[in-house]
Amino acid sequence: MTVSTGHERPGAELVTWLAALRTLSARAGAETDLPEVLCLVADTARTLLGFDFCGVLVPDAARERLEVQGWSGLSEEYVRRVNSDRPIRLNSGSPSTRAFHTGEPVAIRDVRIEPEFALWAGVAQDQGYRAIVAVPLIAGTEVLGTLNGYYASVHTFTRYEIERLILLANHAAIALTSARRLDELRALTGSLREQRDALARSEQIHERLLAVTLRSGGIGGIADALSDLIGRPVLIDDARQGEIARSSDGVDYPTAAVRSAMSDGEPTASTATVAEAVDGAGVPTGWLVASVRLGSEVAARIWFPGTLDSLDPLQIRAVEHASIVISVELLRVQTAAEVEHRVRGELLTDVLTGSGQLTPQLVERAQRLGHDLTVAHIAIVATLTGSGEVATRQAWQRALSAVTEVASGYQPRPLVAMHGGVLVALWPDATGTDVPPGVMVHRAMARAAPDVTATIAVSPAQATEYGDAYRIAKGALEIAVRAGRTDSVVGLEDLGVVGLLLQLDDPAKLLAYATRTLGPLLEYDAAHRTDLVSTLHTHFVCKQDRNVTAQRLMIHPNTVAQRLRRIERLCGVDLGDPAATVQFSSALMVLDVAAPR
Structure with missing residues (x-):
C-alpha cells in the first residue's frame, strides 16, 4: 500500500483511499470488537496521511476524561500513562479536549512551546513527537x-492536510457508530441468551423442587433438594422457631433462641427475599434467612450459611423457588389438617351428644379413623386464656395441632377435636403409662402456645358413657378456672366434695343441693336486693379474712361482719365450723357450674 507524505493531492492515491475506507467499513460492520475497530481507524489514518503516530480518543464511562482506546505506532507505556498518570480531562485545555468540545480541528505546530500542553510535554518527549492535530469524530x-x-x-499543518483528516474522521465516525451499535447488539444478544438460560435453569429448579412434593417428599425432601442446589446445608423452621427439617446432621445450626433473636431483622417484603441474619447488635452472623409466607404471615423460614455476595443469581432463584414450594407444601398440610379436624370434630360431637350406648355405625365410623370406642376412655377437656383475641385464636390452632400430633403416636388413637369452645380429647384409659394423658396434653399445649395459659380437667374412665365423662370434666374445668386454679391439670380427686358431686348423673341434683344449702340467702337477696351470696363467695375466696374481703368488696370490715352474722342467722349455721365451711363453699362452686345460664 502506498504511503502518503501528507503533501500529495488526490489523484493516483484515490484507489488506495477507497480500498482503505472500504476495508474500514467492512471491518466495522463485521464481528469485530470495538477496540479492534478503533485501532483499525488509527492504522488507516496513519497509513493514508503519513503520520508518525495516530490515536483515537473517546470519553470514559463517567464522561470525565478522554482515553486513548485505539492507536497505531504509540507505545503501550505511553497509552497507559496518558490514560492513568496524565489523564486528558474534559475540563482541561488540551488540544483533544478543545476539539471535542468545539467540534473543530485543533493543531499545534510544536507542543514544547505550547503552554496548554505542559502537562503532557514529558510523555510527548518520551514518545517522540513534536506536532499534534486533533480532529473531532462527529x-x-x-x-x-x-x-x-x-x-x-515540528510541523505546520496545512488546510489541505486537515481537510483530508476531517474526511477520514467523518468516515471513521460512521464506522465507529456502526461498530458501537454492533457491540451493543452483541451485548444485548448475550444478555438475552443469559436471561433465556437463567429462565430455563430457573424452570428446572422449580420443577425439581415441585417434584419433591409430588412424590410426597415433604419439607425434608425440599430441604435436601435445596441444599444440593445451593451447595450448603439448609435448616427450615416454623414461625415460632420450631425445627421442621434440616438437610444434614453434624452442622452447627443456630439454636432456636439464636434464630429467634436473628429473625428480628428479617425482610418484611411479601416476596421471598434472602437477607443476612444479624444479632441483637446488628452484626452479621454468617447466616442467611429467607421467609416463607402464607398470605401476609410468615409461616416458615429457610436458614443457610453464607453472605449475600457469596450467592449467584441462580442460587438466589433456587431459594425463592424453594420458598414458594414450601408454602405450597405447608398449605397442603394445613388444608389436610383442617379437613381431618373437621371430620374428627363431627365424630366427637356425635359421640358426646348420643343417648347412652354407641351405635354400631358410630363405632365402625370411628374405627375407620383409627379410634376404638369399645375400650374405656377418659375425657380430657382443656381451655386457653390469653391477653388478646387474635393471639388466643392462633394459640388454639397451634394447641390443637400439637395435641393431635401427640395423640397420633398412640394406639388405639385418642379422639381429639374442638367441641363447645374447648379442646376435648377422648383418651383410651392407660393407667400404666409413665406420664398421665392429662399431663401430656398440658405439656403439648404449653409448648405450642407458651404465650397463653392452658388449664386441663380429666374425668374418670368411662366404658361407653362418653357424654357423661365430658360433662364431668367440663364441670371440673369450669370450677378450676373459677377458683383460680389455672395453668394446671385438675382431676375430680383434686376438687374434694365438688368432685364427688360432679359425678352425679343428673345436674338437677347438683342444683338442688346448692339451692337447698343456699336457699335462704338466695331468697333474702331476691327480696331485699342485697348481696349476701356474693359476700359469702368473696369471703371464701379471701380465705375468710374479713379485712381482705372488705377491701375486695370495697366496703367497711364492720359491714362484712354484719353480713356474715345475717348469713349465719338465716341459715342457722356457724361459719367458724369447718363442716359448714365445706358445705357452703362446695355449694357456691356447684351453683356456678350447675345453675342455668
Missing part, C-alpha cells in the same frame, strides 16, 4: 471522540 450532532495525528518533528 456522527450527526454527537461528538464521539477525536482522531489525533502526531509528527516526530
Whole structure:
C-alpha cells in the first residue's frame, strides 16, 4: 500500500483511499470488537496521511476524561500513562479536549512551546513527537471522540492536510457508530441468551423442587433438594422457631433462641427475599434467612450459611423457588389438617351428644379413623386464656395441632377435636403409662402456645358413657378456672366434695343441693336486693379474712361482719365450723357450674 507524505493531492492515491475506507467499513460492520475497530481507524489514518503516530480518543464511562482506546505506532507505556498518570480531562485545555468540545480541528505546530500542553510535554518527549492535530469524530450532532495525528518533528499543518483528516474522521465516525451499535447488539444478544438460560435453569429448579412434593417428599425432601442446589446445608423452621427439617446432621445450626433473636431483622417484603441474619447488635452472623409466607404471615423460614455476595443469581432463584414450594407444601398440610379436624370434630360431637350406648355405625365410623370406642376412655377437656383475641385464636390452632400430633403416636388413637369452645380429647384409659394423658396434653399445649395459659380437667374412665365423662370434666374445668386454679391439670380427686358431686348423673341434683344449702340467702337477696351470696363467695375466696374481703368488696370490715352474722342467722349455721365451711363453699362452686345460664 502506498504511503502518503501528507503533501500529495488526490489523484493516483484515490484507489488506495477507497480500498482503505472500504476495508474500514467492512471491518466495522463485521464481528469485530470495538477496540479492534478503533485501532483499525488509527492504522488507516496513519497509513493514508503519513503520520508518525495516530490515536483515537473517546470519553470514559463517567464522561470525565478522554482515553486513548485505539492507536497505531504509540507505545503501550505511553497509552497507559496518558490514560492513568496524565489523564486528558474534559475540563482541561488540551488540544483533544478543545476539539471535542468545539467540534473543530485543533493543531499545534510544536507542543514544547505550547503552554496548554505542559502537562503532557514529558510523555510527548518520551514518545517522540513534536506536532499534534486533533480532529473531532462527529456522527450527526454527537461528538464521539477525536482522531489525533502526531509528527516526530515540528510541523505546520496545512488546510489541505486537515481537510483530508476531517474526511477520514467523518468516515471513521460512521464506522465507529456502526461498530458501537454492533457491540451493543452483541451485548444485548448475550444478555438475552443469559436471561433465556437463567429462565430455563430457573424452570428446572422449580420443577425439581415441585417434584419433591409430588412424590410426597415433604419439607425434608425440599430441604435436601435445596441444599444440593445451593451447595450448603439448609435448616427450615416454623414461625415460632420450631425445627421442621434440616438437610444434614453434624452442622452447627443456630439454636432456636439464636434464630429467634436473628429473625428480628428479617425482610418484611411479601416476596421471598434472602437477607443476612444479624444479632441483637446488628452484626452479621454468617447466616442467611429467607421467609416463607402464607398470605401476609410468615409461616416458615429457610436458614443457610453464607453472605449475600457469596450467592449467584441462580442460587438466589433456587431459594425463592424453594420458598414458594414450601408454602405450597405447608398449605397442603394445613388444608389436610383442617379437613381431618373437621371430620374428627363431627365424630366427637356425635359421640358426646348420643343417648347412652354407641351405635354400631358410630363405632365402625370411628374405627375407620383409627379410634376404638369399645375400650374405656377418659375425657380430657382443656381451655386457653390469653391477653388478646387474635393471639388466643392462633394459640388454639397451634394447641390443637400439637395435641393431635401427640395423640397420633398412640394406639388405639385418642379422639381429639374442638367441641363447645374447648379442646376435648377422648383418651383410651392407660393407667400404666409413665406420664398421665392429662399431663401430656398440658405439656403439648404449653409448648405450642407458651404465650397463653392452658388449664386441663380429666374425668374418670368411662366404658361407653362418653357424654357423661365430658360433662364431668367440663364441670371440673369450669370450677378450676373459677377458683383460680389455672395453668394446671385438675382431676375430680383434686376438687374434694365438688368432685364427688360432679359425678352425679343428673345436674338437677347438683342444683338442688346448692339451692337447698343456699336457699335462704338466695331468697333474702331476691327480696331485699342485697348481696349476701356474693359476700359469702368473696369471703371464701379471701380465705375468710374479713379485712381482705372488705377491701375486695370495697366496703367497711364492720359491714362484712354484719353480713356474715345475717348469713349465719338465716341459715342457722356457724361459719367458724369447718363442716359448714365445706358445705357452703362446695355449694357456691356447684351453683356456678350447675345453675342455668
